[in-house]
Amino acid sequence: xxxVTHNSLVNQSIDATQxxxxxxxxAQREVSTGKSIERVSQDPRRGSAxxxxxxRIGRGEQYLRNAQTAKHDLQTAESVAQQTNDLLTRVRSxxxxxxxxxxxxxxxxxxxxxxxxxxxxxxxxxxxKSGRRHVFGGDELPYTTGLDDAGKIVSIEASTATSRExxxxxxxxxxxxxxxxxxxxxxxxxxxxxxxxxxLSLRNSIESNDNEGVTAAVGGLDEALDSLEASTALIGTRIxxxxxxxxxxxxxxxxxxxxxxELADADVVDSISRYNQEEAYYxxxxxxxxxxxxxxxxxxx
Numbered sequence: 001x002x003x004v005t006h007n008s009l010v011n012q013s014i015d016a017t018q019x020x021x022x023x024x025x026x027a028q029r030e031v032s033t034g035k036s037i038e039r040v041s042q043d044p045r046r047g048s049a050x051x052x053x054x055x056r057i058g059r060g061e062q063y064l065r066n067a068q069t070a071k072h073d074l075q076t077a078e079s080v081a082q083q084t085n086d087l088l089t090r091v092r093s094x095x096x097x098x099x100x101x102x103x104x105x106x107x108x109x110x111x112x113x114x115x116x117x118x119x120x121x122x123x124x125x126x127x128x129k130s131g132r133r134h135v136f137g138g139d140e141l142p143y144t145t146g147l148d149d150a151g152k153i154v155s156i157e158a159s160t161a162t163s164r165e166x167x168x169x170x171x172x173x174x175x176x177x178x179x180x181x182x183x184x185x186x187x188x189x190x191x192x193x194x195x196x197x198x199x200l201s202l203r204n205s206i207e208s209n210d211n212e213g214v215t216a217a218v219g220g221l222d223e224a225l226d227s228l229e230a231s232t233a234l235i236g237t238r239i240x241x242x243x244x245x246x247x248x249x250x251x252x253x254x255x256x257x258x259x260x261x262e263l264a265d266a267d268v269v270d271s272i273s274r275y276n277q278e279e280a281y282y283x284x285x286x287x288x289x290x291x292x293x294x295x296x297x298x299x300x301x
Contacts, residue, residue: 050260053256053259053260054260056256057256057260060249060252060253060256061253063170063171063245063249064246064250066169066171067169067171067242067245067246069169069179070179070180070242071239071242071243071246073166073179073180074179074180074181074235074242075239076135076180077135077181077186077235078232078235078236078239080125080126080128080135080186081181081231081232081235082232084122084125084126084187084195084228085225085228085229085232087118087122087125088195088221088225088228089225090118091115091118091199091221092218092221092222092225094111094114094115094118095115095206095214095217095218095221096218097111098111098206098211098214099211099214099215099218101211108206108207109207111206112203112206112207115199115202115203115206116152116153116203118199119153119199119200119203120153122195122196122199123143123145123153123196126142126143126183126186126196127141127142127143134161135180136161136162136182136183137161137162137164137183138161140159140160141159142158142159142161142162142183143156143157143158143159143162143196144156144157145157153200155200156194156197156200158183158194161183162182162183162184162187163182163183163184164182165178166179166180166181166182167179167180171245171249172245175245177241178238181234181238185231185234186228186231188227189223189226189227189228190223190224190227193220193224198217198220198221201213201216201217201220202214202221205217
């Protein structure tokens with residue numbers, strides 16, 4: 001038969017008090033942190049579910065950053081396309097004035113000067129940067145010029161960077177999207193013809209009174225504007241796609257965050273109530289232990 005001794009009572013009392021203190025400490029931690037679980041060992045099922053949600057949220061946040069990068073690059077390309085469209089529209093208007101054949105020589109010289117300014121502006125647009133990198137060439141200048149002795153542009157050369165396809169970004173498992181558009185999709189038209197040569201040819205035709213060349217340039221500008229319209233529509237489609245993906249990722253992140261909150265967050269009222277209860281139990285345990293200790297000490301007197 002098991003014999004209850006003072007020592008066994010003391011040990012049991014100490015163990016019980018320590019257990020009550022541990023539960024009080026857990027309740028205090030829950031109140032101070034607002035979390036009902038901080039370690040997987042506290043609740044393996046819930047802990048594993050929380051880790052899975054944290055991993056899902058982390059991947060989703062990376063996809064969101066990718067989507068925002070893609071959207072920025074596409075909007076930059078859209079801005080370039082719009083600037084180019086506005087420029088070609090102005091050049092077309094100038095070419096029509098010359099094609100009418102009612103201008104004086106001095107007027108033609110003035111318009112040729114305006115077209116030359118637009119050519120320089122077109123090159124500025126094509127070579128512009130987004131941050132530290134060129135929109136269409138990265139670290140490499142997309143288009144370079146050949147100049148005559150007077151500093152006037154006589155040729156335009158495209159670097160190998162302009163033929164490079166835009167980078168793809170990952171927006172989900174197996175989901176990729178081109179973050180931008182190739183230079184050729186904006187500045188080329190027809191069978192590999194480019195807008196720089198078109199505007200350069202128009203300027204030269206006006207300067208040399210080549211009316212047939214001016215008329216041909218008008219037709220080329222119409223074709224270039226149509227091609228640019230199609231490219232702008234493509235960019236718009238990609239922006240819409242990345243925006244839809246962004247919205248979906250934001251929704252998924254919110255749902256995962258809410259689910260994790262339901263698993264990990266503590267109910268404030270319940271936590272405070274539990275803390276008060278555990279504190280009362282702990283005080284009772286201390287009082288009982290104190291009485292047992294007192295009796296144990298008296299036995300030695």
